[in-house]
Amino acid sequence: MAGFRLLVGLGNPGNEYSNTRHNAGAEWIEALAQQSQCLLRMEKKFSGLFGKVHIAGEECYLLIPTTYMNLSGTAVQAVCKFYKISPEEVLVVHDELDIPPGSAKLKKGGGHGGHNGLKDIISKLSNNREFARLRIGIGHPGHASQVANYVLKKAAPDDYSKIEQTINESLRYVEDIVAGNLNPVMNKLHSFKA
Template sequence: MVNTAIQLCVGLGNPGAEYAMTRHNAGFWLIDRIAAVYGEQFRTEARFHGQVCRIHCHGQEVRLLKPMTFVNQSGRAVAAIARYFNIPSEQILLAYDELDLPPGQVRLKQGGGHAGHNGVRNTLALLDDGNFWRLRIGIGHPGTKQQVVNYVLNAPSKTDTDCIDTALTLVVQQCPELFAGQFQRVMNRLHVKPASE
């Protein structure tokens, strides 16, 4: 029987204080919150091109990774740690910002393409297959393709920040079942529209 439990949870973002509050760092926001809830701190691991910590969640050991390579080269860090610990792609969860979802919505899925996200594109290129899980954190869309770069590299509004914060809180609450591989149960709870819609 294939083990579906998550061994590696990766949050995508850009290193540096100037990027800390930007939309492109939504993956970092989630991963930082998970580490804090489980009382762990990140340490820099040069061989994994990122910051790493381990948490124990209801008996399940999970490594958390924040690539320090900038978003477009995230795959270097993901591939390095996955190969070192022999973690199959189906036991990897990648969390990242999603333009095509409004703030406050999150979606969990396995496999698929990169949908224009360069961090996912690079991860797909460097892992053996694309069968990893994705947690897409809605940040909304600026309206035109030309505005996207400036949009993701700026901070969300107070209203959008509150919506994203609520969504991240919900995700953290699901961590025990999420990391245990109870994906359908987690999707049933996450894939609901906010009451404001």
């Protein structure tokens, strides 16, 4: 299977959103940039923080859209168009309500599951759903009416620590992920519990 050329971490810009549950994807990209000694710079034409890294011998682009979550697709579409990247070569890292904190799941393609960032990316990529997703568990507040408030709040210290551990654990497999060796990573990651 072919690998990934664009790794995208979803979140909301601004200090008031840093360390909130909804920013788990953006934190993953920040951690990867730090690990790869890559400086993410604001790139106006891509509506986001952008950088280039070499992983597993491949040049990859890192992106954190700064458009607010609901418009994440604008940034993804701009990078894909500029570098001629197909949706199949994109990995989107995002927070996932249906997975408890301390767990993560990797999957290829699928729907948006009500996630507004994914919804916008799918629509901006001409309804192509074939990009991969790394879903970082943040847990569910228990009722749909509480979701908006819940994702925009900082996680409790115990949950936050589990989310951080999950980010660090999944970054251990970044070379395999980028190379497209998803099955062995799924086996290891899906059994991990922080």
